[in-house]
Amino acid sequence: MALKRVNAVVVGAGAGGGVVAKELACSGLTVALLERGKWYTSFDCRKDDLRNQRTTVLGCAFGPDDARNPRVVIDRNGLPQIVKPSDGSYSNNAACVGGGTFSYGAMAWRFMENDFRMRSVYGSVPGSTLDDWPISYSDLEPYYEKTEWEIGVSGDDSANIFKAPRKKALPMPPLPPSLEETTLERAAKRMGLHPFSIPMLRNTVPFNGRGPCMRCRWCVGFACEVDAKNGTHNTVIPKALASGNCDLRTDSVVKEILTDSRGRVTGVAYFDANNRMQEQPADLVIVSASATESARLLLNSKSALFPHGLGNQYDWVGRNLQGHAYSGAIGLMDFDIFDDLGPGASIAICDYNHGNPGIVGGAVLCNEFIRLPIHFSSLLPRDLPRWGAAHKDYVRKFYKRSVIVMGPVQEMPVFDARIQVDPTVKDFWGIPVARLSGQRHPQDADTGKFIAERAQDWLREAGAIQTWCRVPGLDLSGGQHQAGTCRMGNDPKSSVVDAHCKVHGIDNLFVVDASVHVTNGGFNPVLTIMANAFRVSDFIARNWKPT
Amino acid sequence: MSWYKNLSRRQFIQLGAAAVTAGGVSCHRLSPSPWRFLTVAEARTLAAVCDQFIPPDHDPGADWARVVNFIDIQLCGPYLPLQKSYRHGLLSLDRTARAQFGRLFASLAPEQQISLLRAMETNALAEDGWTEISPSAFFELLLSHTMQGYYGDPRHGGNRDHVSWKMVGLSYPPVRGRQPYAQKNS
Numbered sequence: 189m190a191l192k193r194v195n196a197v198v199v200g201a202g203a204g205g206g207v208v209a210k211e212l213a214c215s216g217l218t219v220a221l222l223e224r225g226k227w228y229t230s231f232d233c234r235k236d237d238l239r240n241q242r243t244t245v246l247g248c249a250f251g252p253d254d255a256r257n258p259r260v261v262i263d264r265n266g267l268p269q270i271v272k273p274s275d276g277s278y279s280n281n282a283a284c285v286g287g288g289t290f291s292y293g294a295m296a297w298r299f300m301e302n303d304f305r306m307r308s309v310y311g312s313v314p315g316s317t318l319d320d321w322p323i324s325y326s327d328l329e330p331y332y333e334k335t336e337w338e339i340g341v342s343g344d345d346s347a348n349i350f351k352a353p354r355k356k357a358l359p360m361p362p363l364p365p366s367l368e369e370t371t372l373e374r375a376a377k378r379m380g381l382h383p384f385s386i387p388m389l390r391n392t393v394p395f396n397g398r399g400p401c402m403r404c405r406w407c408v409g410f411a412c413e414v415d416a417k418n419g420t421h422n423t424v425i426p427k428a429l430a431s432g433n434c435d436l437r438t439d440s441v442v443k444e445i446l447t448d449s450r451g452r453v454t455g456v457a458y459f460d461a462n463n464r465m466q467e468q469p470a471d472l473v474i475v476s477a478s479a480t481e482s483a484r485l486l487l488n489s490k491s492a493l494f495p496h497g498l499g500n501q502y503d504w505v506g507r508n509l510q511g512h513a514y515s516g517a518i519g520l521m522d523f524d525i526f527d528d529l530g531p532g533a534s535i536a537i538c539d540y541n542h543g544n545p546g547i548v549g550g551a552v553l554c555n556e557f558i559r560l561p562i563h564f565s566s567l568l569p570r571d572l573p574r575w576g577a578a579h580k581d582y583v584r585k586f587y588k589r590s591v592i593v594m595g596p597v598q599e600m601p602v603f604d605a606r607i608q609v610d611p612t613v614k615d616f617w618g619i620p621v622a623r624l625s626g627q628r629h630p631q632d633a634d635t636g637k638f639i640a641e642r643a644q645d646w647l648r649e650a651g652a653i654q655t656w657c658r659v660p661g662l663d664l665s666g667g668q669h670q671a672g673t674c675r676m677g678n679d680p681k682s683s684v685v686d687a688h689c690k691v692h693g694i695d696n697l698f699v700v701d702a703s704v705h706v707t708n709g710g711f712n713p714v715l716t717i718m719a720n721a722f723r724v725s726d727f728i729a730r731n732w733k734p735t
Numbered sequence: 736m737s738w739y740k741n742l743s744r745r746q747f748i749q750l751g752a753a754a755v756t757a758g759g760v761s762c763h764r765l766s767p768s769p770w771r772f773l774t775v776a777e778a779r780t781l782a783a784v785c786d787q788f789i790p791p792d793h794d795p796g797a798d799w800a801r802v803v804n805f806i807d808i809q810l811c812g813p814y815l816p817l818q819k820s821y822r823h824g825l826l827s828l829d830r831t832a833r834a835q836f837g838r839l840f841a842s843l844a845p846e847q848q849i850s851l852l853r854a855m856e857t858n859a860l861a862e863d864g865w866t867e868i869s870p871s872a873f874f875e876l877l878l879s880h881t882m883q884g885y886y887g888d889p890r891h892g893g894n895r896d897h898v899s900w901k902m903v904g905l906s907y908p909p910v911r912g913r914q915p916y917a918q919k920n921s
Contacts, residue, residue: 235888236888236890237887237888238883238887238888238891245813245879245883246809246812246813246891247813274813524904528905528906560886561886561887561899561900561903561905562882562883562886562887564886564903565882565885565886566882574856574878575787575788575789575852575878575881576787576788576790576849577790577792579789580789580790580792580794581792583886583902583903584794584902584903587903587904587905588903588904
C-alpha cells in the first residue's frame with residue numbers, strides 16, 4: 189500500500205536538495221525529503237585523520253558504507269573493476285544529511301560571467317562538448333546573494349577585480365590572517381596580482397544562532413566540532429522541518445522514479461530504514477542525488493514509455509561527467525610558516541581564471557587547507573626517497589615549512605566521460621550500480637600545467653627555497669566536485685533538463701544538483717549548486733498549482 | 736582452571752609473550768601469539784620492515800611507535816581482506832631473504848634489508864614463490880600502512896605517545912572543545 193501523497197519528493201538532502209526542500213516546504217508544499225545516509229551532527233566530529241571524508245583508508249566517515257554500495261569503474265585497460273566508497277576511483281562525495289556540505293572545506297565561490305558562456309567566449313574545443321549554459325550569471329546573481337546571507341558566507345572579495353558584479357557585500361568578515369596568508373598576500377601584490385580573502389561558507393562571527401570557527405587543523409573532510417561550518421544540514425534543512433511541511437527520512441534509498449502511462453512522474457519507490465520497499469506518491473519529483481547518483485536514478489527508472497531511462501531519449505543522461513583537474517605547486521620555506529591557525533585555505537587570486545593566452549579557461553588559485561602529518565608524509569619532492577632516514581628527516585624538518593597553492597582547473601567536458609548503470613552488479617538493495625568510464629580531455633593537462641606554473645611563480649616570490657608542481661593525469665574526473673551528467677540546455681536533443689532544470693518532455697520531474705552544470709567553472713561548485721537550487725525552487729513555487 | 740580470566744588484558748598478553756619466548760611452556764589455554772592476527776614470526780619480520788621505513792634516530796622508529804600493533808588491529812578490521820596478502824607476503828619476504836642472504840629478514844644486516852626492500856619497491860625482485868601478491872604490490876601496502884601507523888592518530892593503535900606529532904612540533908594531545916567525546920559511538 190502506498191504512503192500518503194505529498195506535493196514533492198526530493199531525493200537527496202545535500203547542497204541542492206536541502207535548499208529545494210526548505211523553499212518548497214516554506215511555500216506551503218508538503219515535501220518528503222529522502223536521504224540514503226544518516227544525519228550526523230557536530231557531536232559526530234572525531235578528528236580522525238585516518239577515517240574521515242577525505243582520507244578514507246579506514247573508511248568514509250560520512251558515507252556511504254563500503255559493504256552495501258559498490259560501483260563499477262572501467263579501468264585504463266578497459267576492464268571493469270568493482271570498487272567501494274573508500275577507494276579513490278569510486279568518485280565519492282558523501283551520503284548523509286547535508287551531503288558534501290557536512291564535511292567540505294566550504295569555499296563559497298560565485299562563478300564568473302564567462303563561466304556560463306564558455307563556448308561563446310572561447311569557441312568550440314575539438315573533442316569536447318563545451319557549450320554555453322542556457323542561463324547567465326545575471327539570472328543567478330540574486331540567488332547567489334540569497335545563498336550568501338541565508339546559509340552564511342564570510343570573506344572579503346572586494347580586492348578581486350575579476351569577480352562578477354555583486355550588489356551586496358558578504359555578511360561576515362574573513363578570519364584574521366595567518367602567517368601563510370600574510371606572506372602570500374604580500375608576494376602576490378609585489379607580482380601585480382590581486383589577492384583577496386576566500387569567501388567561505390563558515391561563520392567567522394556568531395551568525396544564524398551558531399558561533400564562529402575555532403581555527404583547528406581538521407577542516408576539509410571532517411565534521412565541524414563547533415558547528416561553525418555552514419551546510420544545508422544546519423541551515424535550510426532544520427528550517428524545512430520547522431515549517432511542519434517537510435518530512436525528512438534518512439536511511440532511505442530510492443530505487444526508481446515511478447511514471448504513469450501519460451509520461452508523468454507519479455512518485456518514487458524506495459527502501460526505508462528497515463529495508464522495506466515503500467511507494468511515495470507525489471505531484472513533483474526533484475532529484476538532487478549528485479551527478480553520479482542522479483544520473484544513475486534516471487537511467488534505472490525504465491518503463492515502456494522510457495525504455496532508456498528518464499530524460500534519456502537522446503543518450504545524454506550520464507554524459508559529460510566532470511569534476512576539476514586540481515593543479516598547483518608545493519613550496520618549502522626556510523622558516524616555520526605553520527602557525528596552527530585553521531582552516532589553512534585563506535587567500536586566493538582570480539588573475540588566471542580567464543584571459544590566459546592560448547588557454548581555454550583556467551582556475552582560481554588558493555593556498556591549501558592545513559596538512560596533517562599523515563598527509564605531509566607523502567608530500568615529497570621528486571628527488572626524495574619515500575622511506576628511510578632521509579624521508580623521516582624531511583618530514584621532521586619541513587612539516588611546518590610547506591605551503592601549497594592549488595586551483596580547480598575548469599575541465600573541457602567529454603561526451604564519453606560518463607555514468608551508466610552496470611548490467612550485472614547490484615548494490616545491497618538490488619539496484620543496478622553506477623558504472624563509470626572515460627577520461628579527461630587532453631587539454632585539461634595543458635591548462636593544469638599552466639596553472640601549476642603560476643602557482644610555482646607565486647610560491648617562489650613568497651620565498652620558497654624549493655618548489656615542485658602537481659598536475660593530475662587524464663583519469664576520469666568527478667569526486668567531490670562531480671557535475672555535468674544531466675546538463676541544462678534549450679535543445680532536448682543535446683541536454684537533459686531545460687533552463688529551469690525540468691527534465692525535457694516530462695512535466696513534473698526536476699534535477700537540482702551539479703548534474704545540470706554545462707561546465708563547472710574554475711571554482712568549487714557548491715555556491716552555484718545552492719544558488720541554482722534557490723532559483724529553481726522559486727520557479728517551482730511560483731508556477732506550481734495543486735492538481 | 737580459569738585463573739587467567741582475572742588478568743588484565745596487558746598481563747594476559749605479557750604472559751603469552753613470556754610463554755612463547757621461554758619456548759617451553761605451552762599452555763593450550765593461552766594464545767600462542769600475543770597478536771590478534773600476526774604470528775610472532777610475522778610480527779618480527781614486519782617490525783624489521785617498518786623500522787627500515789621509519790628508522791629510529793633521535794626520535795623513535797616505527798617499531799617503538801607500535802606500528803606493528805596498528806597493522807595487526809587493522810588486519811582484523813577494515814584491512815581484513817588483506818590478511819591473505821600479509822600472511823603470504825611476509826612468508827615470501829622471509830623465503831627470499833633466506834634464499835639471497837641465508838637468514839630471515841629480521842636477522843639480516845641493515846644494508847641487506849634495505850637492498851631487499853628497494854628491489855621490492857622497484858619490482859626488481861624475482862617473483863617466484865610470490866603467488867598471492869606481487870612483491871611491489873606488497874611493498875606498497877607495507878609502506879602506506881607503516882606511514883599510517885606512525886603518523887596517524889594514536890587511537891588506531893600506533894603513533895605511541897603521539898611520538899610523530901611531537902617530532903614535527905605539533906601540540907598534543909589535541910583535545911579541545913568537545914573532542915574528549917571521541918569514544919562515543921565511534
